[in-house]
Amino acid sequence: MSRTILVLGAGIVGVSCALALQQRGFAVTLLDRKEPGRETSYGNAGVIGRSSLVPLNNPGLYAKLPGYLGNRHPALHLDWRRALTSPGWMLRFLWEGRASQAAARIAAMDGLTATAVTRHRALMQQAGISHRLRETGTLKLWRSEAGLASARAEQELLKAHGIESEILDRQGISALEPSLNPIFPTGLFIAANGSFDSPGAVTAGYAALFVARGGTLIREEVGSLRREGALWRIQTAQRMYEASDVVIALGPWSADLLRPLGLDPKLDVERGYHRHFAAGDGARLSRPVYDVDAAYFMTPMEEGYRVTSGVDLSLRDAPDQLRQIESVTQSAREAFPLGGMLGKTWRGARPTLPDSLPMIGAAPGHQGLWLAFGNQHLGFSTGPMTGELLAALLNGEAPPIDPKPYAPGRYIR
Known part of the structure; x- marks a missing residue:
């Protein structure tokens, strides 16, 4: 009997898996409750983060925790009901951030992101949507003079993985993005990163390519x-x-379908928000910018300038918690002449495993069941390689990267 494959989920990861499997000659059906790219893959900063190597739960998180726990910092909101509902998961998340694990997890992220821009460029050309790709890099910004040390440390880390970057002073930032207000003394320009003008439309374009190919x-x-x-x-x-x-x-x-099978993937979620704004007269950005101290991305999109929030650790389906998006909206206005808000506030959820790495591979003890989720807030950076790795494993090929760091067996026994 020939193998027929059903991919459940038409976000960027599911569509990437479907395309990679289809390319290997399988008969593939892609199924989702919504149109492709309308849920998690719709609401993000639109960044292809070649430089996204350091997981959120890294050794530096421990020093920041006291400032986060009072729910005053825009980077994090913690609903204590969520913490009390899954204290084991939260403790495991913190434990996975210990220094002894950092190098291995950074290497695992590097494996997923190293070819992301190249793979997206090829897929977008095939799908006829190359106009949605920007290869103008990203700009990371610090509001205090102390940010220079952070920029230098990040530059060294990136250089160790073959990623070039440039530290900018206030004048260099203004030369690159003249419409930014001069409130940032330090910036880090990373040319290797790419971005989209509409992540949802890119996912839909890839799904249309999948359908056009049968x-x-x-x-x-x-x-x-x-x-x-x-x-x-x-x-x-x-x-x-x-x-x-x-x-x-x-x-x-994903866990909703797996638990009835007796499988607990240790999956939880981070929630996030975004808003779109018009720009003031003549103001424009050429690339996504990340305000480190205020914890938001601002990205030029087809729908306007998208401002994203930090991490909301509330229960997945709890009501909106707008403190963070209100805070970053004010901060973004300090940095750039935003006009009126366009449309409504968007909220979504991002799948997160305790080690901040996705789960890619065969489900232990369940023949023909394959898992591809947990890409956190980096689905567009890690999605194409997730699809390639999953398809190679399913087809019995030599995997393109070491599959061990993403093996489902690390959490599912």
Whole structure:
């Protein structure tokens, strides 16, 4: 019997998996409750982060915790109900950030992001959406003179991984982005990073490429998943589907399908928000900028200038908590002449595992069940390689990178 594959989840990770599997000759069906790229993959800074090597839970986090726990810093909001609901997960997340693990996790992130811009460039050309790619780099900014030491340390780390960057003073920042207000004494320009003008449209464009190449795209919500004989059976409200292999790429909803199978992937979520704004007369940015001290990205998008918030550690489906996005909106106005808000505040959830690395590979003890989730807030940076690695493992090929750091068996026994 030929292998038929059903990929559950049409965000950037699921679509990347579907394309990579399709390229290997498999009959692939892509299924999601919404149109491609309309959930987690819609709401982000639109950055292809070649420089995104250091996980959020790194050794430097420990010193920052006291300043975060009072819910006064824009980088983090912690709902104590969430902390009390899953204290083991929170402790594991902190434990994974210890110094002895840092080098291995940075190397694992490097493996996922090293070819991200190149892979996106090729996919966008094939999908006919190259106009959505900007290769103008990103600009990281500090508001205090103390930021110079941080910029130098990051520059050294990036250089060790073959990534060039340039430290800028106030005049250098103004030369690169004249519309920024001169409140930043230090910046770090990273030319290797790319960005999109519409992450949701890019994901939709990749899904359209998948369909144009003969793939099947279905918009239905999965109700249940079970194995019967040699096949997996996937029940939606409309019908039953069968496949020899199933790929779970449902991001923050992945664990909902796995728990009934007796699998606990140790998956939790970070929530995030964004708003779009018009720009003041004549003001413009040529690339995404990240304000380190105020904890927001500001990115020129098709919909306007997108301002993103820090991490909201509330329960996945809890009501909106707008403290952070209100704070960063004010900070962004200090940095750039934003005009009126366009549309509504967006909120989404990002799938996070305790070590901040995705889970990619076969589910232990469940033949034909494959996992591809946990890409946190870096789905566009890590999605294409996640798809390639998953497809290679499923097809029995030599993997393009070492699969061990992402193996599901590190959390699922």
